[in-house]
Amino acid sequence: MLLDALREQLHLTGTKKGCDHGQCGACTVHIDGQSALSCLTLAVMSEGRAITTIEGLARGEELHPVQEAFVKHDAFQCGYCTPGQIMAATALVQDRQQRSAAEIREAMSGNLCRCAAYANIIAAIQEAQRA
Amino acid sequence: MVENTGKPLDRVDGRLKVTGAARYSAEWDVPNLAHAAVVSSTVARGSVRALDTAAARAAPGVLAVLSHENAPRLQPLPEKVGGTLFRGEGGMTETRQPLQDTAVHYAGQPLAVVVADTLERARHAASLVRVTYAEQPPELTLKSVSQRSLPETFVGNKDEKLQVTVGDPKAALAAAPVRLERVYESAITHHNPIEPLATIARWEQRNGGEFLTLYDTSRGVENLQEVMATSLGLPKESVQVICPFIGGAFGAKGWLFAPPLLTAMAARLAGRPVKLEWRRQDMFSVAGQRAATHQTLSLGASRDGKLLALQHDTQTHASIMSGYTEPCARVSRMLYAVPNLGFSHQLAHLHLPSPCPMRGPGETVGGWALECAMDELAAELSLDPVELRLRNYADKNPETGKPWSSKHLRECYERGKALIGWDQRNPKPRAMREGNQLVGYGMATTMYPAARRPAEARATLFADGRALVQSATHELGNGAYTIFRQISADGLALPLERVRFELGDSALPAAPTSGGSATTATIGPAALEACRNVLTALKRLAIQQAQSPLHGAAEDAIEARDGRLVLKADASRGEDYAAILRRAKLPLVAATASVKPGEEREQYSFYSFGAVFVKVRVDEASGSIRLARLCAVYDVGRLMNPKTAHSQIIGGVMMGLGATLMEETQYDARTGRAVVRNLADYHVPSLADTPDITVEWLGIPDPHISELGARGIGEIGCVGTPAAITNAVYHATGQRLRSLPLTPDKLLRG
Numbered sequence A: 001m002l003l004d005a006l007r008e009q010l011h012l013t014g015t016k017k018g019c020d021h022g023q024c025g026a027c028t029v030h031i032d033g034q035s036a037l038s039c040l041t042l043a044v045m046s047e048g049r050a051i052t053t054i055e056g057l058a059r060g061e062e063l064h065p066v067q068e069a070f071v072k073h074d075a076f077q078c079g080y081c082t083p084g085q086i087m088a089a090t091a092l093v094q095d096r097q098q099r100s101a102a103e104i105r106e107a108m109s110g111n112l113c114r115c116a117a118y119a120n121i122i123a124a125i126q127e128a129q130r131a
Numbered sequence B: 001m002v003e004n005t006g007k008p009l010d011r012v013d014g015r016l017k018v019t020g021a022a023r024y025s026a027e028w029d030v031p032n033l034a035h036a037a038v039v040s041s042t043v044a045r046g047s048v049r050a051l052d053t054a055a056a057r058a059a060p061g062v063l064a065v066l067s068h069e070n071a072p073r074l075q076p077l078p079e080k081v082g083g084t085l086f087r088g089e090g091g092m093t094e095t096r097q098p099l100q101d102t103a104v105h106y107a108g109q110p111l112a113v114v115v116a117d118t119l120e121r122a123r124h125a126a127s128l129v130r131v132t133y134a135e136q137p138p139e140l141t142l143k144s145v146s147q148r149s150l151p152e153t154f155v156g157n158k159d160e161k162l163q164v165t166v167g168d169p170k171a172a173l174a175a176a177p178v179r180l181e182r183v184y185e186s187a188i189t190h191h192n193p194i195e196p197l198a199t200i201a202r203w204e205q206r207n208g209g210e211f212l213t214l215y216d217t218s219r220g221v222e223n224l225q226e227v228m229a230t231s232l233g234l235p236k237e238s239v240q241v242i243c244p245f246i247g248g249a250f251g252a253k254g255w256l257f258a259p260p261l262l263t264a265m266a267a268r269l270a271g272r273p274v275k276l277e278w279r280r281q282d283m284f285s286v287a288g289q290r291a292a293t294h295q296t297l298s299l300g301a302s303r304d305g306k307l308l309a310l311q312h313d314t315q316t317h318a319s320i321m322s323g324y325t326e327p328c329a330r331v332s333r334m335l336y337a338v339p340n341l342g343f344s345h346q347l348a349h350l351h352l353p354s355p356c357p358m359r360g361p362g363e364t365v366g367g368w369a370l371e372c373a374m375d376e377l378a379a380e381l382s383l384d385p386v387e388l389r390l391r392n393y394a395d396k397n398p399e400t401g402k403p404w405s406s407k408h409l410r411e412c413y414e415r416g417k418a419l420i421g422w423d424q425r426n427p428k429p430r431a432m433r434e435g436n437q438l439v440g441y442g443m444a445t446t447m448y449p450a451a452r453r454p455a456e457a458r459a460t461l462f463a464d465g466r467a468l469v470q471s472a473t474h475e476l477g478n479g480a481y482t483i484f485r486q487i488s489a490d491g492l493a494l495p496l497e498r499v500r501f502e503l504g505d506s507a508l509p510a511a512p513t514s515g516g517s518a519t520t521a522t523i524g525p526a527a528l529e530a531c532r533n534v535l536t537a538l539k540r541l542a543i544q545q546a547q548s549p550l551h552g553a554a555e556d557a558i559e560a561r562d563g564r565l566v567l568k569a570d571a572s573r574g575e576d577y578a579a580i581l582r583r584a585k586l587p588l589v590a591a592t593a594s595v596k597p598g599e600e601r602e603q604y605s606f607y608s609f610g611a612v613f614v615k616v617r618v619d620e621a622s623g624s625i626r627l628a629r630l631c632a633v634y635d636v637g638r639l640m641n642p643k644t645a646h647s648q649i650i651g652g653v654m655m656g657l658g659a660t661l662m663e664e665t666q667y668d669a670r671t672g673r674a675v676v677r678n679l680a681d682y683h684v685p686s687l688a689d690t691p692d693i694t695v696e697w698l699g700i701p702d703p704h705i706s707e708l709g710a711r712g713i714g715e716i717g718c719v720g721t722p723a724a725i726t727n728a729v730y731h732a733t734g735q736r737l738r739s740l741p742l743t744p745d746k747l748l749r750g
């Protein structure tokens, strides 16, 4: 699986394993710019495609606007679901549409956060899509 | 100097968390690491007749297969650790050590651990192990069980008796003009942190002896160090437990020790470091759970709503090898001024996995039962639910007679009413609609015990002007790195950027398991005291230095200000910390502190309080219940960081919402196997379930808990929310639902 290849072979542990069954979103990465669940993706299927993980989002010291907004709005607590949330959110905001809170609720419901930072995740995404 | 404590600062570990750089337990890059997979029991009761591991051992890449046949002999767990009773009825954890015999006590019990060079090969080999059982019919329900007990105390705490009678509740109930007896039931629920349990174990030779390093998802590194050392027959110094980040715990990851013990044994057998990551489905068998409860609430009152008697009797269950008892009367024992008070807890032993604390242990489901019964009583008396609570307001603890350390619950009710628009609602049930949905308002009181425990810390000032403060506490999303850095920076009179706070390592100064909403009240004062002690050491250095502007000054004439030691009377006379160290040719100066709560614990009763008001929408056609709005006001003392505190409180609220509307683990009634064992079937609240939430706090410091005035906030959000929602459903529909979770089928059944 792509998730195990990332974590165990490449030691890119920013991508998280929460369920291994496509049910929590913790393992979300971008494949060719679209968000994808790496626990349901075979590594061999991804050959020749561009994969971005949470480690590849910031430019050096400069955080991606979604990362900035997550910190500012305290859109996490334990931080374990956070890379997946941020990868899903960055894929969502890249079309530069201004989504309502209701639309964000719907679009992000596949990413579970047991710390339930949800209210702050909505605020962070709303700020990031204005950026 | 700007104070940091009390400021809504961004989390100092935020950057690590949003870039994927925070390292969780399964993520340590240990050389030569092997991987483990577990073979679990498919039956709930009986014994292993034969375990055929030949095919597994012959499979490619397999290094070892650990089972009861070759497992190292383990010593029994300690009876008590740090005052917490481990074993026996009412105790915290399992009596039985893993893989020491052939007995099977629940489905999903680990029977063997296969170690291989890769995870895939370990999993494949585990699938080749064949187990034959001598099966017996399991006991799986509270009603039909043959073994029951009446545990004396909750985890050995003398102040928390589980069978109590004050006055004569029986007679008072019989004589009461208004009486109400109701049964409330709650389902088994699971913590399900998004990070599953994981351990990496590494054995080495150090100083001529064995040394074990564990990277474990543990919110009790000291505790686990002691458990591992005792179980494996090692001196405590030969075990180190490391855990700088925990991906959520909520009561799990603290008190069940089979996972790290299995990993340590497997690593010893394989002769290599081993990682054991549990799968999501295993979280329903080895990670602990909140047990189901069956609670009978009896209230007796006068016609004008004065409580005359309260009796709260709980039946709950543990596993065969645990005596953990969900302490359901924690709210009933203290919330209302009632002269005749009784409660009991009856514990059944079932062939199910072991329970353990889960956010608001006892309070969440026990408080739900009490606050629902109070709502029923208010309806019976035609009283406003808030008014009924005010008529029974407790000015002192009704069980012990002690005064409260600080209680401002009246203000919480008032403010909460205003926020939700309580007086604007039509109080009649089934009287409010929006479109084709019924609308209801409900409220409940919430509380949480304000514990404080002994702890140690160390503060170090370096000659380059930086500082480090350390204590073996934990970061589990509670903001520990942030708030203890804030507190330490103030304690040292240094800017935040110059101070670091380290935690999550059993080699650091001792701290208790992070739980019971006690971390801030416990570690904060220890960090402050260590800071004071290191400044005292620095003052003494300066006083002795002939060239120091502070030479010869009296110690108490000197104070720390903006990174300098100066004379209180003349701040221009002084110098910065680094100058003193450089002159003394010292790279650093360090001091420790060991603090514990004092006599105030005997004098006062320490609790946080709050009032929760909600609005729900009910669709009677589908039976679905949605929480539309929640307004809650808390009296939790002074907050160290309102930003992280707000997150923690709404996180608690959402977990309360989950327990109320959706969370339930079912076990097959015949086989005892978990039927619900993944995140598609076990519903936790998602973004779509998030209501409009307004959370406020009074911000009144507790004058007695510590100099910081801070009580804990980890659990109070979870308590109260379930009853407020359930009472709102009654207001919306006229139906009393008395079984959690309030799933659509129950509403439709009526």
Ligand code: FES
Binding pocket: A016, A017, A018, A019, A020, A021, A022, A023, A024, A025, A026, A027, A028, A037, A038, A039, A040
């Ligand atoms: S780990 Fe991939 S969705 Fe949960």
Ligand code: FES
Binding pocket: A075, A076, A077, A078, A079, A080, A081, A082, A112, A113, A114, A115, A116, A117, B194, B247, B248, B477
């Ligand atoms: S921040 Fe802990 S699970 Fe989302």
